[in-house]
Amino acid sequence: MASGAFRAVATAVAIFLLAAVVIATKLYSDASAALTNEVVAGLETESRLIVASAGRDEAGDLTREIEQRQRFASGRLYLLVDARGGRLAGNLAGIPSELAGKPRGGVFRYAAPGGDSPARQAVALATNLADGRTLFVARDVDDQRRALASMRLTAFLGFAALALLGLGGGYAVSRYALARVEAVNATARSIMDGDLWQRIAIAGSGDEIDGLAINLNKMLDRIEQLMAGMREVSDNIAHDLKTPLNRLRNRAEQALREDAGPQELRGGLERVIEEADELIKVFNALLLIARLEAGALEGTIEQIDLGALVADVGELYEPVAEQAGLALEVKLEPVTIAANRQLVGQAVANLIDNAIKYSSGVAGGARVTVSLVRRADVLEIAVGDNGPGIDAKDRERVLARFVRLERSRSQPGTGLGLSLVAAVARLHGGNLRLEDNQPGLRVVLVLPARPEKDRPALTSPHPNIRAPALT
Amino acid sequence: MLEAMRVLVIEDDRETASFLHKSLKESGHNPEAAFDGESGLAMAREGGFDVLIVDRMLPRLDGLSLVKQLRAGGDRTPVLFLSALGEVDDRVKGLKAGGDDYLTKPYAYTELLARIEALARRTAPEEQTTRYVVGDLVLDRLAHRVTRAGDNIPLQPREYRLLEYLMRHAGQVVTRTMLLENVWDYHFDPQTNVIDVHVSRLRAKIDKGFETPLLHTVRGSGYMIRDGDR
Numbered sequence: 196m197a198s199g200a201f202r203a204v205a206t207a208v209a210i211f212l213l214a215a216v217v218i219a220t221k222l223y224s225d226a227s228a229a230l231t232n233e234v235v236a237g238l239e240t241e242s243r244l245i246v247a248s249a250g251r252d253e254a255g256d257l258t259r260e261i262e263q264r265q266r267f268a269s270g271r272l273y274l275l276v277d278a279r280g281g282r283l284a285g286n287l288a289g290i291p292s293e294l295a296g297k298p299r300g301g302v303f304r305y306a307a308p309g310g311d312s313p314a315r316q317a318v319a320l321a322t323n324l325a326d327g328r329t330l331f332v333a334r335d336v337d338d339q340r341r342a343l344a345s346m347r348l349t350a351f352l353g354f355a356a357l358a359l360l361g362l363g364g365g366y367a368v369s370r371y372a373l374a375r376v377e378a379v380n381a382t383a384r385s386i387m388d389g390d391l392w393q394r395i396a397i398a399g400s401g402d403e404i405d406g407l408a409i410n411l412n413k414m415l416d417r418i419e420q421l422m423a424g425m426r427e428v429s430d431n432i433a434h435d436l437k438t439p440l441n442r443l444r445n446r447a448e449q450a451l452r453e454d455a456g457p458q459e460l461r462g463g464l465e466r467v468i469e470e471a472d473e474l475i476k477v478f479n480a481l482l483l484i485a486r487l488e489a490g491a492l493e494g495t496i497e498q499i500d501l502g503a504l505v506a507d508v509g510e511l512y513e514p515v516a517e518q519a520g521l522a523l524e525v526k527l528e529p530v531t532i533a534a535n536r537q538l539v540g541q542a543v544a545n546l547i548d549n550a551i552k553y554s555s556g557v558a559g560g561a562r563v564t565v566s567l568v569r570r571a572d573v574l575e576i577a578v579g580d581n582g583p584g585i586d587a588k589d590r591e592r593v594l595a596r597f598v599r600l601e602r603s604r605s606q607p608g609t610g611l612g613l614s615l616v617a618a619v620a621r622l623h624g625g626n627l628r629l630e631d632n633q634p635g636l637r638v639v640l641v642l643p644a645r646p647e648k649d650r651p652a653l654t655s656p657h658p659n660i661r662a663p664a665l666t
Numbered sequence: 667m668l669e670a671m672r673v674l675v676i677e678d679d680r681e682t683a684s685f686l687h688k689s690l691k692e693s694g695h696n697p698e699a700a701f702d703g704e705s706g707l708a709m710a711r712e713g714g715f716d717v718l719i720v721d722r723m724l725p726r727l728d729g730l731s732l733v734k735q736l737r738a739g740g741d742r743t744p745v746l747f748l749s750a751l752g753e754v755d756d757r758v759k760g761l762k763a764g765g766d767d768y769l770t771k772p773y774a775y776t777e778l779l780a781r782i783e784a785l786a787r788r789t790a791p792e793e794q795t796t797r798y799v800v801g802d803l804v805l806d807r808l809a810h811r812v813t814r815a816g817d818n819i820p821l822q823p824r825e826y827r828l829l830e831y832l833m834r835h836a837g838q839v840v841t842r843t844m845l846l847e848n849v850w851d852y853h854f855d856p857q858t859n860v861i862d863v864h865v866s867r868l869r870a871k872i873d874k875g876f877e878t879p880l881l882h883t884v885r886g887s888g889y890m891i892r893d894g895d896r
Contacts, residue, residue, distance in 0.1 A: 196827040198785050465886070468774075476855060495755050512825060513848060541854035548857045612857070 200372050204365025212358055216553055227343055231318070234334055238300075238320035238524045242332045245273075246322065257330070258284035266526045270335035272305065272317055278327030287331065294319060300331065305334075316340050321409040375404045379411065391419060422621070436477060443470035450516035480611040487538070495535045501642075502529040504536060505567045505576060516551055523551075530569050533641060542619040545612040546578040546638050554582030554635060573625070574644045579637035590629040617642060671716040671786045673697045676706030677748065678724050681813035686719065688870025689775050704886070710736055715743055716786040722749040722760065730763040737764035744785035749791070757853065776887040780839040786840060791861070798833035803872060803880055805833050824849070825868050832856055832881065832891040841888035865889055 248260050261273045265286045273276045275284035282289055291303035300321040302313035319333035377399065381588045392413060395408040450463025509525040516523035532539075547565060554561040616638070617627040625642040672697050677683040683699045685866075690697035693869050698836035703724040709717055711733075718736075722729040747760040749769045760768045767781050787889050798805040802815045805826075811827060812819045821829065832840055842861040845854050867879070873879045882890050 312808075468886075471772075472774070479770075479855065495758070511860050511864075512858075514867050515858055515860050518863055537853050540852055541856075543855045544852075544854070551858070633694065665711070 198367030201208070204369060205362055208361035208365060211361065212354055215357070216354060219354075223343070223347060223350070228341070230336075230339055232335055234318050234339075235320065236588060238318065238332050238334060240324045241271075242320055243524060244331060245330065245332065246324070250623070257328075261285055271336065272319070272331075272333035274333075275318075276329050276331070278329075283328065285331070286456055287333070290331070294331070295320070298323070300333075302336075303333070305441070334465040335617055343360075369619075379404075379408060382540040386415065391415075391422075398548070403513075417638055431483070433508065436474065438556060439470055440479075441476050441507040443474070444647055446470060480615060484611060484615050484618050487615075487622050495534050495537075497536060498533055499536045499539070500529070501532045501534070501539070501574060502527045502567055504540055505543055505565060508540055508547060509565050511544065512547045512551065519555040519561070521551065521555055521557075521563060523547075524562070524564045526564070528567055529568055530567065530574055530644065532644060535619075538619045538622070540618040542640060543576060543578075545616050546576070546640065549581070549612055549638075550578050550636075553579035556580055557652065568576055569644060572644050574642045576640040578640075579632040580633060581632065581635040584631060584634060584636045585629060587631070613638070668873060670784070671695045673716055673717050673719060673782060674706070674710055674715045675699045675719045676701075676703070676724060676729070677721040678702060679721075686775075686778075691778075693779055701725075703729065703732045707732050707735060708863075710743065711739065712743070713743075717782045718743055718745045718766070718888070720745055720747055721781065722747055722751055722756075730759065733764045744782075746782055747777075748773070749789075775844060776839070777841050780841045780844060780888060783838045784835055784840070785846065787835065795834075798830070798836065800833055800836045800891055801878060801880055803833075803891075806830075813870070814876065819871055821871060822855065824864070825871065828864060828868055829872065829891075832889065835891075837890065837892045839884050839887045839890050844888070854891060 228385075244258070245260055248256075257275060264269065265273050272285070272287050274290065275283040275289040276290060279549060280290055287305060289652045291305060293303035294301055298321060302316060302318055305317055307449070315335055315337035315338070317333045317335045319331050322330045322332070324330060331512060372600070379395050382393050385393050394412045397405055397408050397412075397508055399405070416532055416565045434560055446463055450460050450467070455463065506525060506527055509523065513523055528637040530557050543565075547563065550563040551561075562581050564577075566575075566577045566579075568575050596620045622640065623642050625640065628639040630637040630639060673690050675683055675690070675697055677686065677699070680701065683701065684709050687697045687699050698709065698854050700705045700709050704726045706720070706724065706729060709807060718733075720729045720733060724732065727735075729749075731746060733747075736743070736745075744766045745764065745767040747768045748771060749760065749768065757768045765786050769778060771783060796807050798807070804813050806812070807830070810826070812821055812826065828845065831845065831849050842859070845865075846856065865883075868877075869881045874879055878893070880891055880893065884890050884893065
């Protein structure tokens with residue numbers, strides 16, 4: 196109940212009401228003063244007129260004048276008294292008690308003639324004449340006063356209604372908002388309790404709380420994805436690392452068990468080291484991918500000649516291709532890009548390495564083509580082979596860590612090559628595309644060609660990751 | 667064979683330190699060991715070492731600060747960093763702090779040995795050499811020409827750089843990773859043994875048809891170029 200939202204609404208209502216009351220009070224007192232002034236001014240004029248029309252100080256004239264006036268006037272009251280207070284003329288019975296001791300007159304009550312209505316209010320003005328008599332001219336202001344009173348009452352009731360509505364509305368709104376925040380809280384609690392697939396309900400109103408819920412849900416989806424990824428990785432690690440670990444263990448055991456001579460022992464140990472090296476490679480690749488996915492590129496970006504880099508990596512593999520009896524063709528455009536030279540180099544190396552591995556031995560001559568072209572605002576490094584290719588349904592899958600299609604299980608490699616390339620692409624804001632090379636596979640590494648100045652996040656305080664050359 | 671080097675191993679893991687100590691001794695060098703940064707720095711400052719092997723994570727004074735302080739004192743003894751840290755920019759940090767080479771754990775001892783031998787040799791004022799000679803193989807850096815027994819051997823630019831690096835380290839083991847890093851400037855694992863293919867191509871050009879092979883494969887380590895008799 197004492198929610199922050201309600202407190203805020205209540206404060207706003209209070210401030211609003213205070214302001215309204217101040218304004219209304221001022222308006223009321225101004226209106227009331229204006230009315231009273233008008234009445235008093237009217238009384239003064241009339242008093243002067245009565246005295247003037249009497250002309251002389253004769254009692255008869257003044258009495259006649261008063262009697263004439265009171266005949267036509269409703270709500271007009273007159274009284275003429277002598278110096279001792281005795282009534283001489285007028286439609287008032289005597290000096291009202293309220294006016295005793297008030298030489299200038301004032302407010303008093305009187306009984307309306309011919310009615311049982313209660314005493315009505317009137318305002319009187321007293322004029323002392325030279326001969327000791329006093330003339331009272333008064334006007335009935337009862338209707339006026341009633342109107343003002345009813346105005347006061349209306350205003351009071353209005354303000355009370357406003358306060359009730361404001362507080363009630365504020366309470367309802369805060370209850371509604373609270374209920375929705377509480378729904379978010381409840382979902383968060385059940386997620387914390389392990390119900391990880393829970394999502395916050397969307398009210399469909401498109402307001403800020405919905406926006407918050409949508410974003411939180413997206414965040415939860417992303418976390419779930421990451422966790423699923425982690426789980427998959429640990430499953431795959433378990434599977435793909437346990438096998439070589441077991442092999443390593445077997446070899447060590449075998450070397451010990453057989454009554455082996457130093458030569459056999461030596462051979463056994465060498466094979467153990469080979470297995471260990473393979474394991475280290477897998478670990479290194481895994482760690483690198485994990486680091487790339489954590490987005491740790493900061494400070495390792497430099498402006499590189501991508502054409503030269505691709506040519507360079509192509510040249511690195513050229514003798515390997517030649518030895519495998521396949522043709523390696525490299526077609527380039529000179530382009531520069533802001534990137535991590537080592538990572539992009541490794542990505543291109545992995546692609547060429549794969550292409551050579553999977554296409555060598557193809558009947559009619561294996562062929563690997565590497566190309567670098569600029570298309571609109573992206574650079575595409577494409578590596579195509581004419582090997583067996585990958586079925587459309589499997590293409591997405593091979594990008595996942597450790598996934599090696601059945602027929603390639605016999606090939607050496609960690610199964611991490613393509614997912615590393617994909618991670619490098621993502622880290623640079625690009626992506627990896629697998630296509631049909633008809634026949635064979637074509638892998639396209641797409642990198643954004645934006646100039647460095649448009650990528651402030653990637654600018655680097657020390658743009659050189661390379662070790663100084665030893666020359 | 668290289669003359670014995672005085673090597674200081676600064677490594678807090680006693681097992682690793684004693685493994686390195688023993689192995690270096692067996693390789694014919696004179697190792698000493700320190701187990702924390704402060705005593706390592708003190709020993710390094712006494713001088714007389716040909717190369718320092720410094721772990722990055724050390725108690726009391728970390729490896730980077732140790733080398734920075736050493737360099738601030740004008741000491742140029744070559745430093746090889748050993749580290750379990752392999753972040754993308756850790757190598758850069760190590761080299762910026764004044765290290766000369768960087769090796770990530772786990773490593774092969776042969777790799778470490780080849781690297782410290784190369785580092786120790788680097789202090790020799792050989793950088794200005796204009797000609798490398800191994801047996802009857804001559805690499806003329808001014809003329810950019812390679813001859814064997816007086817005959818010109820045409821080489822591709824990359825083959826030339828490969829041979830130049832091997833000859834600068836004549837008589838020393840040069841690992842595949844060292845070649846990849848120094849001849850190609852790549853700090854990643856190219857999966858297939860691409861380096862082997864490049865070396866065998868080079869070998870075909872410089873050794874084929876000659877009685878004495880100069881470019882040797884060192885099993886389990888890498889390559890070495892040397893005159894057959896030595």
